[in-house]
Amino acid sequence: MLNLNLPIRFFIIKIFFVLLCSMKLRDKYKALSNAEFVKQMMVTSAYGSMQLEDQTVSRKKIEFLYEKVKQEKEALAERH
Numbered sequence: 493m494l495n496l497n498l499p500i501r502f503f504i505i506k507i508f509f510v511l512l513c514s515m516k517l518r519d520k521y522k523a524l525s526n527a528e529f530v531k532q533m534m535v536t537s538a539y540g541s542m543q544l545e546d547q548t549v550s551r552k553k554i555e556f557l558y559e560k561v562k563q564e565k566e567a568l569a570e571r572h
Contacts, residue, residue: 504561507534534558
C-alpha cells in the first residue's frame, strides 16, 4: 500500500464507494458507466475540495492517486 496523503486518499475511496458500488446509480445515470467521465468527475471534485480547504494539490497528483486506488480496488476484487 502506498504512503499517500491520507485526506486525499480517503476522499477518493469514499467517492469510489458512493459512485461505483451502487448499481441503482449506474442504472439511473448512464454516464456513470463511462470510466473517463467518472474519473474526471472524481478528480474535479477532489481538486475542488482540496482547494476549499486551502491545500494545494495538483490535478496530476490526484489523477495518479485515482489510478492507484482503482488498481488496488481491482486487485482486491480479483482476490475475492
